[in-house]
Amino acid sequence: MDAISVIRAKRDGSRLTDAQIDWIIDAYTRGEVADEQMSALAMAIFLNGMDRAEIARWTAAMIASGERMDFSSLPRPTADKHSTGGVGDKITLPLAPLVAACGAAVPQLSGRGLGHTGGTLDKLEAIPGWRARLSNEDMLAVLGDVGSVICAAGEGLAPADKKLYALRDVTGTVESIPLIASSIMSKKIAEGTGSLVLDVKVGSGAFMKDLDSARELAATMVGLGTDHGVRTTALLTDMSTPLGLTAGNALEVRESVEVLAGGGPADVVELTLALAREMLDAAGLPDADPAKALADGTAMDHWRRMIAAQGGDPDAPLPTAREHHVVTATADGVLTRLDAYAVGLAAWRLGAGRARKEDPVQAGAGVELHAKPGDHVTAGQPLLTLHTDTPSAFAYALEALDDAVAYAPRTTEFTPAPIVLDRIARA
């Protein structure tokens, strides 16, 4: 077996055999296949695709490249959620303690943000004292004690994926359904959850810009999870406009706490409950009532214990940005567009995200929304507030927002897209 023959096979449109896939993932992990060979193969896969059986084997080989976790000693069924990433997507924060409050165990291994979508760990690090990195033992202890944990994934899970993900990032081979699906699912299956709900985002702020490709990605991942014994379903959800009224780190923590307190923006509450019901169903707890757990304070109680277990002070004031700039509406009418990608890019430029892995993020930076598509607005009213510690960033952030907003006459019938667009389960 050699790398060139595997590359040539995919380049010329052939299926890769099981033996070819097992060999190349293993040899790449060990450093025997060079980065320049794997990137040529990744581009050939990007352009010529992989069929279901190839994707399944590729995923299995990435899982086999590292350790697998085991939650079978826990007394509760495990349920996890993965989002493909969106602007203002803070859902993990209220969702994990909410589902724990309803009786499932939620091992939420998360990442940091890169580019215009924020990272869950970056958001939680806005809470004074909170730390993302736990040993496997500490992670299991928090999970057993509180019922949910949100922490950084260890180095041992799917190391082939870690190496390949970093390579794809610099070689223009990110947006490939076979490569995205196998990357996400290898980590989630190695993590050892019993059930998994996928939140596949669709729209300007997401990887998948249209419903068809989102549906294909979701179906691929649901198939992979199911084949590996993980009860997996997916919701396709709207990402044409930001989720909720904030995009940023501390700003999103504040909004998440509002949801846990029984308030918060309607779309965040709706999506949190929809995903909670999917997770509880998949975990074999169909009779749990997440709406009640939000209303009666048990979800909030779990949140406070989860944050405290990782060193965070749930009562500490959250950091705020030193400088603000208000963007006002330029017309009277119905707001028909407030573009997710533009808002995400603006938040990133204000300091909420990072350009390179090693950059720091600003806890207080981001964008606050004062209206959403479908709302009636008046010229001159505040539409957005930009938050940053570095006021020199305002001009660059405003440039991102140049074309973000559209209005229609007040008499126009305009119905914003629903949050949940579709549901995918194994046929």
Add this chain to the structure above:
Amino acid sequence: MDAISVIRAKRDGSRLTDAQIDWIIDAYTRGEVADEQMSALAMAIFLNGMDRAEIARWTAAMIASGERMDFSSLPRPTADKHSTGGVGDKITLPLAPLVAACGAAVPQLSGRGLGHTGGTLDKLEAIPGWRARLSNEDMLAVLGDVGSVICAAGEGLAPADKKLYALRDVTGTVESIPLIASSIMSKKIAEGTGSLVLDVKVGSGAFMKDLDSARELAATMVGLGTDHGVRTTALLTDMSTPLGLTAGNALEVRESVEVLAGGGPADVVELTLALAREMLDAAGLPDADPAKALADGTAMDHWRRMIAAQGGDPDAPLPTAREHHVVTATADGVLTRLDAYAVGLAAWRLGAGRARKEDPVQAGAGVELHAKPGDHVTAGQPLLTLHTDTPSAFAYALEALDDAVAYAPRTTEFTPAPIVLDRIARA
């Protein structure tokens, strides 16, 4: 400008702009663009192609990455030949001194073999004392004195191509017409020849397996040369069976000397004369008579002076292999096939070629043919003699020949392919 945006543009089927091409070739040569980024781009080019204008700019950028040679101080017109590589293709050896004998200057910068096609420098190194590496000054001196020189290309010509060629070799991105054409022509144009004849091989022993793709490659290269002021034509020539009766290093030198002595196999003589006439025409010497220069010994005289000028002894006995194995005909009839690729692979396995750049080659190893397609043979008569210093290689070489030979009944009308299949010049 950044590598990822260039890769994405080609990945998504766009034309690369002049600025993108200039930037990426320069940044790759300087090491700012990484090998894994260039290999992803090479695969995207392999699968999505480049149009004529892109190939022209890519070639120009590779030329600009290094130095250009200048032969304008020579009193004679310069003419060069490049073959895309075949089995038994020793034509450069008799051709360079022959064309020099007819009045042109022939600066033949050559390479070593890798894979089943032998390298011109490896063949000449079978001559005791002969050395491939000359300084630019020594090369010009031999060229001025003898009229022809065959030596290794210096490090300074098209360094971007050298880096990219080595990368393509290990990433499955060799057989791409835009990448082959730009690689060959950047070196030949940087070398500074006034005219150039391309010998584009077609058939099992060549990169191009069919006439259409060979024609496309030839037309692309003729266009590139012409646009850069090099008078360029191409012959498409048959490579379904080896050229002449030998494939190997010393074996091919011996056969070349036979041609220079006025004998040698008919196909080698025919192709040598056809290419010589093309070169002399392109060099503005249409009245030269290469057949006469072969017959009257002036070509042989130039050969002896050229070999001696590089330290070789034209009278020294050539090395021979220690072990021989004769393959006999298994049927009576007309030989209809003696496959070029199979013979090339057998010669390579016997030790005439190398698997890795740093491997040595055996001077005496190779395959000698006792019949060619179209010849009548009798069961049991010698068909091939295998030569090697390592008899353990016989079994492996014989395996390559398993399916190499075919016969038809003696009464069958069978006409072998002509040597020259087509001629391509700028319309």
